[in-house]
Amino acid sequence: MENLQRLKQCTILIVDDDAKQLDMMKNILGNFVNNIIIASNGIEAIEILESKKIHIIFSDYVMPQMDGLKLCENIRNRYKNIPIVIMSNYSEKEKLLNIIPFKPSAYLIKPISLKVIMQTLHTVLDEMIENNQLSFKLTNGLEYFFDTKILKNGDKDIPLSKNELKLLELLANNVNKLTTNNMIDDLFTDCEPMSYKAIANVIYRLRKKIGKDSLENQTSLGYILKSI
């Protein structure tokens, strides 16, 4: 349980066509994570994935419109490492074999006991740690923890402001990839309008804290957060 605390800040997406089932799973998983999002089919799930940062997916297998298998395939095409847990009413070999190429973290047969849920969450956690999904190291040795939203230099915490944290999360989601200026603008102008100068200020201060080498400026395009 102590370890599972590290998942607390994660967001779980539950996909199931049965509303009662959704409600119950939400109740159960709600004890382990703070944020739970639900979707009643695969298409809805894909839409949510595109708009929100999701850490773990629990999906039913048999669903109308887009079943668990299709959903898995779709997710794997875009997100290589996101843990997917498939839940099914049937322990059918064929289904199990079909889904293996899309590397689910676990294949659970309903009804799912607490023990199994905890085991699964442990597996998922181990996987996320291995894939640096809970934290990642920057080129200069700093480490950022998603779950606790803390930036550490060895044992020392580096305090970050709210806006700096917001920006870092955005960059972290695109590690080693270009985060465009537009994306950054959108992030800050989303809730309340912010001046271009203020945004530049946030970027400046963050670069100062995490090191210029770790956050590379791509002239007039955007920035790349560099991880080992």
Add this chain to the structure above:
Amino acid sequence: MMRFILLILIFMSYLFGIDILHIEDNTIPKTTFGFSYFKQSDENLSAKDILNDSSLKKVKKLNLGILDKPVWTKFTIKNNTQKIQKFVLFNERAGINYIDVYIYKDKKLIKKHILGDMNSQVLREFISRYSAFFLDLDSNETLEVITKVENYGVYNIGWYIHGFIDFFEDEQTILFLFSFLGGFLFFYILFNIAFYLISKEISYLILSLWVLFILIYTYSVNGYFYSFDIGIPLQIISDMQWISPIVSTIFLILFPYIFFDLKNKYPKIVKIILLIIVIYIFIFISTYYMIYVDNSLFIWYKIYSIFYFITPIIMLSISFYFMLKREEFGEYYFFGQLILTLFNIFHTLEILGFVHISVYNPIILPFAITIDALFLFLIVYKKSKQILSLQQNQKDILMEQLRYISIGQAIGGMVHQWKIPLTYIGNIVTILETTLKFNKDNLQKELEKYLPELSLNIDYMSHTSEELLGQYSSKSRVKLFYPKSTIEEYILKVLSSKITLKNAKIEYQIDENIVFNMDENIFINILIILIDNSLDIMDINKDILIKIIENKNNYIIKYNDRCGGIKEKPNYKIFD
């Protein structure tokens, strides 16, 4: 010793020829044999010619066999006693076509009798199965009797001389025996036909037809059909004597062919049997030809007699072969055949004139037939009983299989119906467990929320199991039910998982007022298996159509899954 001397005396008298039958106080001759003279000729002779004919030969053989000429006989009888003697004279062979009897006294015709089975009963002094007449002799009276016998086969030209009372007493006894055996065999025929109708075992039918024709034969050849005077045309009675033994023999030969399934087991014997049957069919046709077209051909009938003689021996050999081959019931068949063959040989020899025992001869053949018929009935009965119990077993097994398949389906259906509530219940347990472990404060709230849900799901599960498996708690019960609601409320529920999976549409056009009176389980089982098989082979999104159509006294269930139907070959496997 006395008998021996008597025999010598008779032999002596036969050798030295006493040509007048003397009636003495203590010796009354039993037959005219040894005292009668004959002539066979197709010239247009009259009784008067015979009376004065000196070229007559002494009769040495009563049975002249197949003959194409009429035979004239003459004997003289004298009453040496002081009393009036009353006799009945009869030709022991019933069924001779024409016999004319002329009685002369002092060369004057005093009486003429028109006998023979082709002459009407009205012309006779009294009705008897034999050609018979009364002969009264006054004291010291001498009469000359001239007879003319005309038949396809002249089997007897002699006359039995019986006392008036003796004759009718003997006839009573024989009639009683005939009626007894006849009645028995008649019931035997009815019995076999009934058994055939019940079991569809052709052997029963063959047996009944065989016995029927044998019965016709014995009753016609012994003159009963004639003496009963029940309006059967005389020609037909006469034909029966010739035709019925041929037909009955064909059935007797057919019996082992059908009963022992020779076709598959003994192809060589089949060839022999078919050959014999072909010969008999030829005999049948040619005999008809002889009777109706050309009487003169009857001279060839002797050859057929050889077949009558040989056939039982061949059949006996075949039955012996079956016994050696340890064919089931082979020993019974052999035993029955043995008895029949011995009596048949005896009968044939008697007809041909080689042996002669007594007036009771005619009863021997029906007696033998009765014994053989009983043996044959016994083996057919045993065999068909075996088959019936085998069929019943198979039927029971099939019904049991049907039941198990449907129980399997019902369990499958139940498991499917249980999936969701089981998941819910499992989830609720997990929720409560989680709450207890990590969120104790909320336990009360969660319990209140989920306990009703828990009991609701358990209720549903118990109801489902009762509904689906309760059907099989009782073995079978014929009752009234509405097929439409049975389909809706039971069959489709059991199969719901598969129907959903295939996204199949089950359409049914059934009048909701139709009521069936049968074992509902059988109806359910059959439909479940049909639909299940269709669903197995169907592509998704297809439909199945079930219709119940009223048809006079029953209903027709039409089932169409549009899957190309069942191939002709395995259609008996539908319910495997």
